[in-house]
Amino acid sequence: MNEAASFFLPCLTGRVFSLNVFRVEFCRTFANYFNKPIQFINMQEIRNIAIIAHVDHGKTTLVDRILHQVHMFRDNQDVGDLILDSNDLERERGITILSKNVSVRYKGIKINIIDTPGHSDFGGEVERVLNMADGVLILVDAFEGPMPQTRFVLQKALELGKKPIVVINKVDKPNCSPDEVHEAMFDLMFSLDASEDQLNFPTVYGSSKQGWMSGDWRNETTDVSYLLDQIIEHIPAPQQLPGTLQMQISSLDYSSYVGRIAVGRITRGSVKAGMPICLVKNDRTVIKSVVKELYLFEGLSKEKVKYEVFAGEICAILGPENFDIGDTIADFENPEGMSPISVDEPTMSMLFTINNSPFAGKEGTFVTSRHIRERLFKETEKNLALKVEEMDSPDRFQVFGRGILHLAILVETMRREGYEFQLGQPQILTKEIDGQKCEPVELLKVQVPEAFAGKVIELVSRRKGDMTHMEHKRERVILEFDIPARGLIGLRNPVLTATEGEAVMAHRFKAYQPWKGDLPGRNNGSLISMYTGLAITYAIDKLQDRGKFFIEPFEDVYNGQVIGESTRSDDIVINVNKTKKLSNVRASGSDDKAVIYPATKFSLEEAMEYIKGDEYVEVTPKSIRLRKILLDEIDRKRSSKQL
Ligand SMILES: Nc1nc2c(ncn2[C@@H]2O[C@H](COP(=O)(O)OP(=O)(O)OP(=O)(O)O)[C@@H](O)[C@H]2O)c(=O)[nH]1
Ligand SMILES: [Mg+2]
Numbered sequence: 141m142n143e144a145a146s147f148f149l150p151c152l153t154g155r156v157f158s159l160n161v162f163r164v165e166f167c168r169t170f171a172n173y174f175n176k177p178i179q180f181i182n183m184q185e186i187r188n189i190a191i192i193a194h195v196d197h198g199k200t201t202l203v204d205r206i207l208h209q210v211h212m213f214r215d216n217q218d219v220g221d222l223i224l225d226s227n228d229l230e231r232e233r234g235i236t237i238l239s240k241n242v243s244v245r246y247k248g249i250k251i252n253i254i255d256t257p258g259h260s261d262f263g264g265e266v267e268r269v270l271n272m273a274d275g276v277l278i279l280v281d282a283f284e285g286p287m288p289q290t291r292f293v294l295q296k297a298l299e300l301g302k303k304p305i306v307v308i309n310k311v312d313k314p315n316c317s318p319d320e321v322h323e324a325m326f327d328l329m330f331s332l333d334a335s336e337d338q339l340n341f342p343t344v345y346g347s348s349k350q351g352w353m354s355g356d357w358r359n360e361t362t363d364v365s366y367l368l369d370q371i372i373e374h375i376p377a378p379q380q381l382p383g384t385l386q387m388q389i390s391s392l393d394y395s396s397y398v399g400r401i402a403v404g405r406i407t408r409g410s411v412k413a414g415m416p417i418c419l420v421k422n423d424r425t426v427i428k429s430v431v432k433e434l435y436l437f438e439g440l441s442k443e444k445v446k447y448e449v450f451a452g453e454i455c456a457i458l459g460p461e462n463f464d465i466g467d468t469i470a471d472f473e474n475p476e477g478m479s480p481i482s483v484d485e486p487t488m489s490m491l492f493t494i495n496n497s498p499f500a501g502k503e504g505t506f507v508t509s510r511h512i513r514e515r516l517f518k519e520t521e522k523n524l525a526l527k528v529e530e531m532d533s534p535d536r537f538q539v540f541g542r543g544i545l546h547l548a549i550l551v552e553t554m555r556r557e558g559y560e561f562q563l564g565q566p567q568i569l570t571k572e573i574d575g576q577k578c579e580p581v582e583l584l585k586v587q588v589p590e591a592f593a594g595k596v597i598e599l600v601s602r603r604k605g606d607m608t609h610m611e612h613k614r615e616r617v618i619l620e621f622d623i624p625a626r627g628l629i630g631l632r633n634p635v636l637t638a639t640e641g642e643a644v645m646a647h648r649f650k651a652y653q654p655w656k657g658d659l660p661g662r663n664n665g666s667l668i669s670m671y672t673g674l675a676i677t678y679a680i681d682k683l684q685d686r687g688k689f690f691i692e693p694f695e696d697v698y699n700g701q702v703i704g705e706s707t708r709s710d711d712i713v714i715n716v717n718k719t720k721k722l723s724n725v726r727a728s729g730s731d732d733k734a735v736i737y738p739a740t741k742f743s744l745e746e747a748m749e750y751i752k753g754d755e756y757v758e759v760t761p762k763s764i765r766l767r768k769i770l771l772d773e774i775d776r777k778r779s780s781k782q783l
Contacts, residue, residue, distance in 0.1 A: 186452050187375045188252045188405065190239075190270055192297060193279035194287035194646065195258035198309040200224050200236055201348040202279065202364075203255045207440070208351070209364050210244040224255050224440075228556070229549060235259055237549060239269045239391060241403065241437040241454060246368045252437060252454045260289050260648045261543035264484030264525050267296050268465060271390040271481060272405040272454050275303040275375030277367075278325075282308050282316035282345070282357070285324050288583050288648035295332050303375055304329070304341045307367065311357040312347040315614070318357040342370050378405075378452030384471035385409030385417065388478045389463055393442075393456055394522040401435075402463055405454045407478070409471065412448040419460040420468040420477030428472070432459040465524055484525050486540035487580050487625065487649065490547050490748070491564030492516065493536045495758055497767055498672055498698040503760035504560025509535045512561055515554060526550065540569070544629065548745045555761050562756040562767075566748055568626045571652050578652040580625040585618065585646050592639040593617040599634055603627030604656045624656050625649070630749040662752060665711040667704035668768060669697040673717040681734040683714050690766065691716075692739045700771025702755060705740070713773055742766075754779075 191199045203224055224240050225231055236257040243252045254273060256266045276297045280286055297304060306325050308318045322343055329339055344367050346353035352360055353367035386408040393401040413434040419427045434449060435442035435456040442456055449455055457469060466480040494509050501507050516528045516537055527540040541547040544566060570579045584605060586596050596619060597607060605623035628647055635643050667687050677693040689704040697703055697716060706712050742750060747757045747764050758765040770776045
């Protein structure tokens with residue numbers, strides 16, 4: 141009788157006691173209990189929405205607020221912030237990597253909400269999950285206004301005919317301009333060919349962080365009900381199409397116990413646990429299967445249901461194996477597939493190889509090519525935009541992804557699991573179009589204080605960026621460029637340095653365009669260690685005028701390791717292991733006077749962007765080191781002569 145208790149309890153505590161809610165809860169509980177096919181929710185009582193925006197504009201914070209608003213948690217329950225960004229890396233980096241489904245019940249209506257990632261490397265994910273929604277909340281930062289990813293995701297949503305609600309968020313920020321942003325959003329929709337109905341979008345202003353939404357940003361409210369009311373009023377309820385079962389798999393859930401679970405929205409018919417079904421693959425082959433378990437999204441989790449679920453709902457199905465995104469779960473007798481959806485093609489590749497540095501195997505648990513191979517191929521089961529290819533040697537794998545961040549997240553996850561390996565320089569994927577070599581070109585938007593605009597233009601132009609637009613907004617300038625994706629690799633650091641950390645940069649894939657010719661590489665050569673052993677303070681001190689160091693005194697280094705950046709353009713081999721010659725005469729405390737500048741420490745992405753073609757990043761659970769692929773100086777000289 142657990143189900144019955146879970147129905148009565150909330151009613152008794154008065155938490156959800158409204159007539160509509162009573163009906164829904166009643167039917168849900170008893171349908172499940174008696175395993176009866178009751179169509180208890182009519183489609184008027186469901187809304188499916190996706191929350192889309194540029195990175196960091198506040199999507200996940202808003203979902204948090206909505207969950208709090210509908211009392212998902214006990215008043216005294218400490219759930220922390222950004223509960224949806226649930227994996228370690230998401231929390232540490234403060235970004236959403238995987239889209240997530242949650243649902244809330246408000247005024248008797250079930251609102252299925254899909255939180256999406258805003259970073260452009262995960263943009264393909266957004267495109268796919270939009271299939272499950274009837275409307276979108278397009279969030280914009282009231283200070284930054286529409287950014288490249290806002291345009292991209294909005295365009296996709298409009299093309300798919302979704303009804304938008306514009307949410308102008310972060311109106312608590314000083315110097316923000318919500319009215320200007322509203323106008324900019326209208327212009328953006330207009331330029332993206334929005335339909336009449338879409339252009340009639342409602343606008344909601346507020347602050348997710350402070351937990352309020354309102355029809356007017358000057359008129360602060362106390363909660364987000366205004367937004368929820370707008371969703372119910374303006375987002376259409378799911379349409380009922382006549383016909384047999386069709387559910388397109390738009391996303392997947394992964395559990396280490398049961399493996400892959402198909403997630404999608406039922407567009408036609410109904411589905412029930414135990415029911416035989418067919419899986420219609422993208423290539424139109426049909427595989428017979430059965431629904432082993434059926435789940436609905438309830439609150440923050442999935443709830444296993446035994447009753448029949450009808451078109452309009454978003455559900456998760458365990459049963460079909462070997463499915464791909466875009467496949468259709470269809471009727472057993474009369475399977476009809478839906479038109480396939482595209483999965484993003486990779487734009488970047490990187491070599492993964494076993495660690496063969498002199499320090500190999502010291503810090504990691506999984507180090508062999510078999511370990512790395514298994515782990516990489518396992519990743520492709522759930523990481524949809526990732527591809528892995530074996531290469532000439534069993535120790536080497538080419539891994540294809542959507543960008544530096546996408547690949548870096550995989551590398552970081554693996555090193556935390558205890559893997560040790562090496563990475564080659566990331567490469568942009570070119571394409572042959574009409575017999576011409578083409579490369580991906582990105583739209584880059586940089587906001588900087590006016591004084592730094594010149595420096596940014598110079599840095600970007602050097603990397604073959606063409607300025608397409610320049611706009612002054614108060615003391616800041618907004619610059620837009622078309623730049624080859626290659627030129628973006630390693631651009632962030634110099635731009636931040638040149639602008640004293642003031643620049644806000646965002647980019648987004650634009651198109652494949654003819655190859656723009658060679659780009660200048662890194663200006664500075666590497667400082668390379670001559671020997672293997674402990675780095676000595678005295679030696680580092682004497683060599684500090686040669687460049688900046690990546691290592692601290694008393695760190696172990698090896699012959700061929702890149703331990704710093706030279707001030708000159710060519711590589712130099714240096715000896716940091718040299719101790720001071722001992723003599724009878726003691727210099728008066730000169731050793732104590734050594735002032736060693738703090739070492740430059742790279743994050744993983746910075747290291748990946750920094751290395752040259754003849755260098756590797758060595759990744760272990762404890763360290764990130766840079767090295768020459770050829771550790772021996774004579775080998776390096778010989779190889780450069782051959783080139
Ligand atoms: N001042 C202010 N800050 C906010 C507001 N909403 C969110 N933030 C902050 O903005 C940052 C990003 O918020 P998130 O909710 O993670 O943004 P997101 O859109 O989910 O980001 P991605 O998932 O990575 O695209 C966090 O530091 C929030 O605290 C707001 O209304 N006002
Ligand atoms: Mg987020």
